[in-house]
Amino acid sequence: MTGEPVLSVRDATRHYPSGDTVVKALDGVSLDVHAGELVAVIGPSGSGKSTLLLIAGLLEPPSSGEVRFRGARVSTPAVDLDRLRDFRRRNIGFVFQKANLIPFLTAGENVALAMEIDDVAPRAARRHAESLLTGLGLERRIGNLPARLSGGEQQRVAIARALANDPALLLADEPTAALDGRRGRQVIALFRSIADRRGAAVVVVTHDLRAADYFDRTIELIDGRIVDGRIGTTPASGEGGGRSLEPEMFRNETQHRRKSGATRSVQDRSWPGPVPCRSPDEDPIP
Ligand SMILES: Nc1ncnc2c1ncn2[C@@H]1O[C@H](COP(=O)(O)OP(=O)(O)O)[C@@H](O)[C@H]1O
Ligand SMILES: [Mg+2]
16 A cells, blocks of 8 residues: 555554543554545444544544644644644544434435535535435435435435545444444445545444455454454455454455455545445345
8 A cells, every 4th residue: 555544543542531540442553544445443342443433533632642644643632623623524524323414404404514514605515415415326315304214314314414525534433333234234335435436545433244345454443452463454465464363254255355356446536426236135225
């Protein structure tokens, strides 16, 4: 992988005081993610996955260590996160387990609002929102309020909103946890295409091993540390190097995807169009 990573977390720790002791939510984590990469973060509950995303997304400072964005140091323990608000809005998209849409705004308005906050003219924001939602197969849902959308549709609106400002970095914390297997897989397929076609660096916290084949690599956190072994390196470069702690399913499916010639890192940043379908039962939700 050449060039400066989009995201570079360096030796990050995050400690929370808890009574007389300290919880080490993150305990010295380093992670680079390049443009066009889709990285899964797995690990048991409480292992620090959300904390890593909050620090990478400049929503919390590290207790020590730093976060770099395209080589520039943006976050350290002394950072004033309020001053990074505009930077965050322009460069980082977030998707959470719950879509958290504004209930009294339509799907189109929810997405457009993200741009209007960033000073895009309302009409242009509206047009772009419609094209994003259409690209996600939601053209017939643009005027719907969130309550009139299925869980999968709401999550796709949340993804459209996260993409509204064309972020170089997309961070998703268990975005498929509330979805059934098929819809969850569609959402991961969508992240794959965002990485490929927009060249975004994408990090997804997930428990869902069924979509493992879409990811370039997997890092596993346990007790705030990245588990060593092959995890954290690309599957190709890790071949034959020591015992892998990568779950068997991830390993096999990743290799399968690579052998099947899936393309990556296409750097045109135009919208990719509808969700790519791997099989007939994965059509975008009607
Ligand atoms: N704001 C906080 N205050 C105190 N402890 C926290 C806070 N956030 C997270 N923790 C603790 O840090 C550890 C890691 O949490 P988290 O990053 O949410 O894990 P995960 O997302 O992997 O489930 C847990 O032990 C959690 O209880
Ligand atoms: Mg979490």
